[in-house]
Amino acid sequence: MSGVPRGHSSRVRVFVDxxxxxxxxxxxxxxxxxxxxxxxxxxxxxxxDSTIAAWRRDDGVHPVRVLPPVDGHDAFSEPAGTKHLKPDLEVACPAEVDGEPAVLLLGSGSSPRRMRAVLVRLEGGEPVVHAADLPGLYERVAAGLGLPMDHLNLEGASRHGATIRWFNRGNLNAGVRSASVDVPLEGLVAAVLGRADAAAVAVEQPREYELGEVEGVGLAVTDAIALPDGRTLLSAAAEDTPNAVDDGPVVATAIALLDGETVLAVAPIPELDGHVRKVEGLALRRVEGRRVHLLAVVDDDDPATPSAELELRVHLG
Structure with a gap:
């Protein structure tokens, strides 16, 4: 990705450490x-592409089962003819259960099988998992965004205090911009735990984002994190795909700085070894003045290629 998408400043710079x-x-x-x-x-x-998550610690990377097998499968791919079965967990976001830290995993909603949510917390140092199907909530999100269900593709979320901002990826090829809705964290957690009706969780504050395009391909959000000052950093990918399910070539990736729904700046994520790395997950490590340190994970859309973990440093100009 050379330069900055038309209409955005270059006040942000991104480095891969x-x-x-x-x-x-x-x-x-x-x-x-x-x-x-x-x-x-x-x-x-x-x-x-799996019912297993990876718990990366200093002593190694450990598997954590977050969902039961689907038709006997734990891994899914197009070559194996099982891609349509995958739960497509796209979001990992900090949460709490009864005051204790947890991680909330959310499916993309791009098919009926992908409308699941999972809470992972620790008891005695070991992961404890609770999962639920939430089709009623996904239908409310689609309605809140003014989208038919086949355009739903919820790829990222940022936590803003008691609120989860849930981002729909969008696809400019289909005329759908990246967008988000706000849902209360407490209500969402209660729905996953079966303590509340998922269809009654509030869905509020729809927002749309104009992220620009690269080489004629629109940038679309893949994840987000909230900054301490209330602004948001997004990761975005310019992926040439006709719909919310099929993969396509990724021509560029970027980090965008947002204030509400205003896009303040967009900056390219540097290529590694001449290849665009499709960042799909972000976590905040620390903020040092105008420097934001992020942990990012990469999805290369190839079941034979191990994912990469990147240390990103974002300079806010």
Whole structure:
């Protein structure tokens, strides 16, 4: 990605400080990494092509079952003819359960099988998982965004205090902009735990975002994190795909700085070894003045390619 998408300033700069390949302790690859959030002394990484998450700690990368097998499968791919079965967990966001830290994993909603949510928390240092189907909530989100269900593709979320801002990826090829709605964290957690009706969770504050385009392909949100000053950083990818389900070539990725629904700046994520890395998950490590340190995970849309974990440094000009 050269330069900045038309209509945006270059007040933000992005640097890749380090990159590492993600593998489980048995050597098998972590694939299709789509979200990352803190869990205990490590990070929980969602794989959108699997029912297993990866808990990355200093002592290794450990598998965590977050959903039961689907028709006997734990991994899903187009070559295997099982892609349509995958739960497509795209969001990993910090949450709480009864005052204790947890991670909220959310499906994309791009098909009926992908309308699940999972809460992961620690008890005695071990992950405890609770999952639920939430079709009523996904229908409310689509209605709040003014979209038919086949345009729903919820790829990211940022936590703003007691609120989760849930981002729909959008697709300019289909005339759909990136957008978001706000949902109360407490209500969402209660719905996952079966303590409240998912269809009654409030869906508010729809927003749309104009992120620009690169080489004629629109940038669309893949994840988000909230900054301490109330602004938001988005990761975005320019992926040439006709719909919310099929993968396509990614021509560029970027970080965008938002204030509400105003896009203040968009900056390219540098390529690594001449390749665009499709960042799909962001987590905030720390903020030092105008420098924001992020942990990012990459989905290369290839079941044979291990995902990468990147240390990103974002300079806010």
């Amino acid at each position: 380090s990159a590492r390949t993600l593998r489980f302790d048995d050597g098998s690859p972590v694939t299709a990494a789509s979200g990352v959030a803190p869990l205990g002394e490590g990070w929980l990484i969602a794989q959108d």
